[in-house]
Amino acid sequence: MTTFLRPLAAAALAALLVACASAPQAPPHTAVINLVALNDFHGNLEPSTFTYTSARARRETTAQAGGIATLGAALQAWRKDDSELLLVGAGDLVGASPSISAMWADEPAIGALDLLGLRVSALGNHEFDLGRAELLRQQKGGCVSPRADKACQFAPNYGGARFHYLAANVIDMVTRKPIVPAYQIETAHGVRVAFIGAVLKDTAALSLPSSVSGLEFTDEANAINALLPDLRKQGVGVFVVLIHQGGRTTDYFDQPGCDHLTGPIVDVVKRLDPAIRLVVSGHSHKGYLCQVDGRVVTQAETAGHVLSRIRLTVDTADNRVRAISASNEVMLAGRYPADPALDAYLARARARSTAALARPVGRLAVPAVPLGKDDVDESPLGDLVADAMLQAGTPFGAQLAFMNLGGMRQDLEAGHDGRVTLGQVQTVLPFVNTVVVMNLTGAQIATLLEQQWQGGDGDKHMLLQVSDGFSYQWNPNLPAGSRVVPGSVTLHGVPLEPDSPYRVATNNFLAEGGDAFPVFTSGRSRADTGIYLSDAVAAYLTHRDQLNKPAGSKQSQGRIQRAPQP
Structure with a gap:
């Protein structure tokens, strides 16, 4: 019996040695x-x-x-x-x-x-x-x-x-x-x-x-x-x-x-x-x-x-x-x-959220309102959101509104029936921001526009989107601090008066100087409406739908224009 086991043991030992030699070994220590x-x-x-x-x-x-x-x-x-x-x-x-x-x-x-x-x-x-x-x-x-x-x-x-x-x-x-x-x-x-x-x-x-x-x-x-x-x-x-x-x-x-x-x-x-x-x-x-x-x-x-x-x-x-x-x-x-x-x-x-988020708030005029690319001056979605802010701020006297591109995260897309749900609005505007209204003079607004290229990101591109009725021109070939074309800043076609106050709506992030816009912190007669920005957009979509004039466009509205180049 002993002589029978010895060859088996020897074969097993040989197999074990072969396996050890072929298996990858971790370095010692x-x-x-x-x-x-x-x-x-x-x-x-x-x-x-x-x-x-x-x-x-x-x-x-x-x-x-x-x-x-x-x-x-x-x-x-x-x-x-x-x-x-x-x-x-x-x-x-x-x-x-x-x-x-x-x-x-x-x-x-x-x-x-x-x-x-x-x-x-x-x-x-x-x-x-x-x-x-x-x-x-x-x-x-x-x-x-x-x-x-x-x-x-x-x-x-x-x-x-x-x-x-x-x-x-x-x-x-x-x-x-x-x-x-x-x-x-x-x-x-x-x-x-x-x-x-x-x-x-x-x-x-x-x-x-x-x-x-x-x-x-x-x-x-x-x-x-x-x-x-x-x-x-x-x-x-x-x-x-x-x-x-x-x-x-x-x-x-x-x-x-x-x-x-x-x-x-x-x-x-x-x-x-x-x-x-x-x-x-x-x-x-x-x-x-x-x-x-x-x-x-x-x-x-x-x-x-x-x-x-x-x-x-x-x-x-x-x-x-x-x-x-x-x-x-x-x-x-x-x-x-x-x-x-x-x-x-x-x-x-999903189950806890579906019912609340699935509530439709209104139709869009197009299948999707694009946010746009990083290098755009004016965003179609920025136009819509700024207009919604203006509507929310109107009871507080707002005449124009500013929205930052960074506060919007993706395109606003309608469902197969052309309607947008509350969940889609909140996905586009995920920040818990409220609409704030304040007074800024025409001169402060001009300075605010120049700050778009003077913030913490150096030569940053357009961050502010503007509401219907407000427009201006800018020249990218001029140095930061003097890019807005003089006399081009208008409200309903009328140039802003430097010393006249204007009632401005924005979100509370910008209102506190966010995105390196300190002019907002100088606004007077401030009023936080308590209206969440996502709710303001939802209400705007509902209002436009009820008027049978659904909001939204694939193209921007031409409120921000580049000055003609020679």
């Missing part, structure tokens, strides 16, 4: 940390249209991508390969959200991110849309909210996010301390990883002044670097920056090792401590997998269309990152088996 990153989710619980060109196919593709069910399925599959995978974010998880989330104070989005297993995220500028108190409520829970009609309505008790917001550079001016933790240490495969959060230092210029009152947004790189001595004392050697600041590149969104990244993120990255090897970015809504001074800098598009999968190889002997690889993967439905928990959650959110 190393650990692999798998991260998945998302940014600028903006409460997109459902899939939405994503047009992209990949490095592999090199042709434009349009598909429905994202949505929590799709993200949940992917993460469920990836966690089967690594149960210690860490999901992290780079800000703007909420705010400017579709109605299915916004109508419930973005609590459904927070709950969905919890179900996805998000651990930490940087703050984004949109987390400040409704101020510090609402931000902290979303983190900690409770029902006391500036959106009292929306908070704790999705569920009777809102317990707050289970993931943690991070920001090293958002400082309370009184306590001189960060308003949320600057970092969080997570452990995976025995390695302690410090995730450090930051938001762009220009957040105040993108927010309502009242929303960021008492807060200081400091230099991103300086705030991050200042943390490393303390983290090293805690024995941490692996550092990952999650930052809501971004850039752009001519490379494909999924092309590894791109080296053409430009924008504010580049300067931040170049000034970071050399020990920081990975930066997960956001804000610019662009996908990239770039190298900057030997560091990997990623971003995953927006709205959950893409997830970044990042692999850190860590030398556990000296506690340092030895290698980083990253990929950007489009989140297409059906690629992975469904996650029942996320499917059920989405079904519940």
Whole structure:
């Protein structure tokens, strides 16, 4: 019997040696940390249209991508390969959200991110849309909210996010301390990883002044670097920056090792401590997998269309990152088996929202009113929204209205019956803005128009859309500060008088100087109508429909004109 077993044992040993020789072996004293990153989710619980060109196919593709069910399925599959995978974010998880989330104070989005297993995220500028108190409520829970009609309505008790917001550079001016933790240490495969959060230092210029009152947004790189001595004392050697600041590149969104990244993120990255090897970015809504001074800098598009999968190889002997690889993967439905928990959650959110959002508000004169491209002077949708603001402000004496392009997120589309629903209006206008009316003199209005090219973005393009009856000309060849053609600014064909007051309607974001328009803060006899902008547009569409004159056009109305060039 013994002699019979010896050949079998020898054969088994030989087979085992062959298997060991052929199987890939991890280098000694190393650990692999798998991260998945998302940014600028903006409460997109459902899939939405994503047009992209990949490095592999090199042709434009349009598909429905994202949505929590799709993200949940992917993460469920990836966690089967690594149960210690860490999901992290780079800000703007909420705010400017579709109605299915916004109508419930973005609590459904927070709950969905919890179900996805998000651990930490940087703050984004949109987390400040409704101020510090609402931000902290979303983190900690409770029902006391500036959106009292929306908070704790999705569920009777809102317990707050289970993931943690991070920001090293958002400082309370009184306590001189960060308003949320600057970092969080997570452990995976025995390695302690410090995730450090930051938001762009220009957040105040993108927010309502009242929303960021008492807060200081400091230099991103300086705030991050200042943390490393303390983290090293805690024995941490692996550092990952999650930052809501971004850039752009001519490379494909999924092309590894791109080296053409430009924008504010580049300067931040170049000034970071050399020990920081990975930066997960956001804000610019662009996908990239770039190298900057030997560091990997990623971003995953927006709205959950893409997830970044990042692999850190860590030398556990000296506690340092030895290698980083990253990929950007489009989140297409059906690629992975469904996650029942996320499917059920989405079904519940849809059911709770459908009845309210499906209410028709009026017909459009065209199938869709386009927002237009970034380089347009006047947007057809901007015309419609400005006219709606003027109608809402008329009982308060409004004579003209201004709307910012950035406050509108997509085309306004009618259904097959030509009607627009409340949900479609709220998707186009996701910000919780109200209509404000104030007095500005003709001279102030002229200055306001010039500020369109003098704001925080340098030579920024047109941001203000104007209402019916107001018009002007501008000359792009003249220097900033003197581009409006003298005598061309008119109201119902009559030139504005510099010293005469005019009653102006706008949204409360602009009224407080948002988008770098400080003239609005000088307006006198101010009145916040309390009318939400989305409600104003819905009422305008209803009114025009009742007059049998549906609103909307495919073309702009010629209110903003470029001066004839020689």
